């Protein structure tokens with residue numbers, strides 16, 4: 019008699035082993051998660067050393083087709099997006115058929131305006147349905163989108179638009195967050211005064227606040243949309259054609275335009291999304307990230323839509339109009355999978371369970387995800403025990419703009435260790451290097467002897483270059499530890515083989531999970547008329563993870579005052595955007611510099627962290643008295659003033 023075969027689905031770890039033993043065969047099989055117009059010939063080629071990694075070469079496909087068209091035969095009526103406005107009275111449900119209709123129209127509007135395959139289109143929109151629609155419309159016609167977070171200010175917009183030489187900007191007349199309106203179009207008007215390449219601004223009416231209309235540049239989206247054809251054919255794209263650029267902060271001044279290409283990115287986003295979140299047919303999934311960040315790209319748009327998921331798209335903030343808003347929305351749409359950031363979890367935890375949880379059920383939840391920064395134990399336990407009532411798996415996903423998708427994550431079927439991201443995803447081979455010798459650290463490590471985390475082999479979702487600056491790509495990520503991809507984070511592997519991420523090793527501050535380069539902020543502060551020179555470091559913050567401590571030298575003749583501090587803080591909010599929260603400004607007569615003029619940020623960090631005993635060697639300082647002076651005039655932000663809470 020023939021034995022019955024056991025029909026067990028392969029677990030994460032078994033698949034992981036296969037992905038490492040025979041990487042090419044593994045990804046060849048996984049590439050079936052998407053539909054190809056023409057199959058690829060080579061699974062992967064190129065290397066980190068040469069900076070020429072490619073996946074699924076010669077394959078032809080279209081991302082918009084994969085995220086929308088191909089689902090229509092089965093899921094035309096399935097909801098693609100439940101859109102929930104900042105104002106709870108505003109919502110709409112968009113089926114896959116409706117999404118298809120909107121994407122086609124939007125694509126034809128872009129074509130009518132002259133957008134062509136390969137053009138870079140800037141998208142600066144609030145969290146409205148037109149954000150995914152605009153992104154998919156670009157993908158449909160082969161234009162490369164560059165989404166800029168709606169919280170960025172005109173200067174930050176102009177920097178990014180100029181770097182990519184965009185000719186088109188898609189924006190809205192306004193958006194809402196926490197009951198406040200955001201003047202997106204006004205910001206764009208201001209930005210393009212310094213953007214010589216911009217020819218057209220396509221304006222989606224959302225806040226009914228159309229003003230300062232300039233007929234030469236501005237185009238009203240809905241008016242034009244009525245005039246175009248309802249169907250737009252898909253553009254066949256090569257696997258390695260760029261899909262989008264997304265700017266992120268590095269440790270030097272200029273933001274980096276991370277470039278993701280078509281096939282590898284989509285295969286990776288879809289595969290990780292399906293596995294890590296245990297996606298089941300019919301699930302309602304909500305990732306709270308803004309589309310302006312990579313989480314919004316990979317896990318609000320591309321991964322979930324490639325998997326025909328029903329998503330929630332939320333315009334607002336976690337606690338408006340009431341503290342329980344996040345979980346009211348979870349109950350309203352019966353969300354099964356919820357993905358947010360530690361900063362939001364901590365902020366809600368601080369509001370108290372009565373206000374945040376008591377009047378919500380949260381019974382639909384099954385998987386709770388977190389991303390953006392290490393999650394502290396208290397927040398992890400509150401998320402697991404209270405939000406998920408002890409019944410949900412917590413997936414603490416470590417990844418980056420550059421990696422395209424999740425790199426390290428717990429397995430939802432196994433025990434999850436609070437604070438640890440745990441296992442490398444399929445095909446990801448990490449190592450921990452000694453920061454100084456670059457030797458691989460093989461044994462069990464602890465939080466005290468962490469090293470630099472690196473990745474040993476290419477994966478489909480990795481970025482392919484930095485826009486217009488391949489040298490910087492090589493220098494920042496591949497020439498630091500030769501033969502490895504270096505993400506910039508510290509980490510250790512414990513005795514069970516689980517990975518723990520300890521934070522950035524470079525001059526990047528993580529405020530509420532957003533990466534902000536110290537040099538970028540310094541140049542903004544320096545541009546204030548009263549300021550001569552600045553150095554900033556990150557200091558701990560209970561909710562935001564980190565905030566900014568700024569050491570500022572004033573121009574000669576300027577009198578320091580509290581008012582001036584407020585003015586500088588306001589300047590940074592206006593010039594960079596509100597995410598760059600400065601907690602402390604300390605006036606200083608000089609900065610600790612080496613004789614060659616390099617600021618010793620390590621010293622500034624130790625002083626701001628009240629760890630001056632650990633400053634160590636200061637013999638290379640040009641002026642040894644500098645440190646004493648900085649300590650003597652330090653501001654103690656740890657003391658919470660009465661009434662300031």
Ligand code: WT7
Pocket residue numbers: 266311312313388389390391392393414415416417418419420439505506507519521522528531532533
């Ligand atoms: C940096 C990447 C990936 C989307 C959001 C941020 C930190 C991210 C975790 C985590 C510890 C994390 C790292 C990383 N980070 N997730 N689960 N545990 N740290 O994307 O702006 O490119 O920032 O965020 O430092 O390098 P990003």
